[in-house]
Amino acid sequence: MAIAFQILYVDDEEDNLVAFRAVFRRHFKVHVAKSGREALDFLEQQAIDLIISDQRMPKMTGVELLEKVRIRFPEIIRMVLTGYSDQQAIIDAINKGKIYHYITKPWEVDELKFIMENALETYSLKKRNKVLEEDKAMLQLQNERMEKENILSQFSILKNQINPHFLFNSMNILAAIIPSSPDKAVAFTTRFAKLYRRVLELRDQLIIPLQQELEFVDSFLFLQKMRFDKSLIVNYCIEEKHQQSCLPPFALQLLVENAIKHNIVSEDHPLSIDIFTEADMLHVSNTLQLRGSVEDSTGIGLANLRARYEMVAKQQIFSGMEEGRYVTRLPLLLED
Numbered sequence: 001m002a003i004a005f006q007i008l009y010v011d012d013e014e015d016n017l018v019a020f021r022a023v024f025r026r027h028f029k030v031h032v033a034k035s036g037r038e039a040l041d042f043l044e045q046q047a048i049d050l051i052i053s054d055q056r057m058p059k060m061t062g063v064e065l066l067e068k069v070r071i072r073f074p075e076i077i078r079m080v081l082t083g084y085s086d087q088q089a090i091i092d093a094i095n096k097g098k099i100y101h102y103i104t105k106p107w108e109v110d111e112l113k114f115i116m117e118n119a120l121e122t123y124s125l126k127k128r129n130k131v132l133e134e135d136k137a138m139l140q141l142q143n144e145r146m147e148k149e150n151i152l153s154q155f156s157i158l159k160n161q162i163n164p165h166f167l168f169n170s171m172n173i174l175a176a177i178i179p180s181s182p183d184k185a186v187a188f189t190t191r192f193a194k195l196y197r198r199v200l201e202l203r204d205q206l207i208i209p210l211q212q213e214l215e216f217v218d219s220f221l222f223l224q225k226m227r228f229d230k231s232l233i234v235n236y237c238i239e240e241k242h243q244q245s246c247l248p249p250f251a252l253q254l255l256v257e258n259a260i261k262h263n264i265v266s267e268d269h270p271l272s273i274d275i276f277t278e279a280d281m282l283h284v285s286n287t288l289q290l291r292g293s294v295e296d297s298t299g300i301g302l303a304n305l306r307a308r309y310e311m312v313a314k315q316q317i318f319s320g321m322e323e324g325r326y327v328t329r330l331p332l333l334l335e336d
Contacts, residue, residue, distance in 0.1 A: 009031070101119065170192055173224070248309065312333070
């Protein structure tokens with residue numbers, strides 16, 4: 001057995017201390033203390049692997065000492081060595097001191113050495129297992145951190161697609177307004193500047209409250225109505241309990257924008273968009289009156305939204321025809 005193991009033997013009889021040290025000093029680094037108080041003071045200064053205490057000592061019994069050791073130094077192996085067959089002391093040693101072994105005097109050298117070696121081997125295995133568990137936890141934490149960094153990196157790429165996409169489509173609207181309504185174009189530009197500032201504020205967030213997204217969409221629709229007036233009809237029905245549910249930023253705005261971009265919006269063919277919550281989902285439904293062609297459509301929007309949902313929430317969105325309308329359903333998320 002390596003001499004690196006540190007043993008503390010506690011006994012109020014000097015002869016017992018001398019005998020114990022003489023027998024085991026060849027195998028272990030042996031320290032001794034004459035009382036429980038002295039032992040506790042020693043443990044504050046010296047790291048110990050195993051403590052063996054006599055039971056009947058003045059002022060503090062062995063069980064009382066080991067109970068304190070268990071609380072203050074829980075990793076130290078604890079044993080009682082006594083010449084008295086006190087059943088209650090044995091029960092207390094097990095329950096309060098959580099001892100590894102209860103040894104009776106007179107002890108036999110080889111037997112006690114065997115018990116101590118087994119105890120220290122167990123102690124060593126526990127220490128190694130603890131190190132392995134700590135290493136495993138650290139590796140898991142590193143993997144989680146790397147995975148999160150990878151997600152954030154991919155999310156950054158996706159959000160950087162959204163900004164020019166939003167800017168590009170808004171500029172198209174402005175270009176359409178200028179020839180017929182220069183005054184509206186000026187008002188549009190002023191309002192758009194405020195709205196785009198909001199885009200920049202929200203772009204770094206993974207998810208935002210639905211209420212915040214609805215406020216953003218309201219500002220976006222204000223701009224759209226400068227162009228379409230009463231030809232664009234938007235109806236809301238949002239349950240109060242979902243106001244603080246979350247979704248990726250610009251998710252709803254993108255769906256409203258797509259509905260306007262891909263469909264005819266005119267006095268003869270007004271576009272109706274319904275936005276409502278049901279069963280923890282946000283539903284966006286619009287009348288289907290497709291344009292013959294959609295100029296400058298990049299196809300980025302919906303694909304981007306699908307990717308962001310998969311990345312942030314591991315969930316999928318639904319989009320398709322239902323009862324003659326085009327419907328998209330977005331899962332509403334809970335903020336961590």
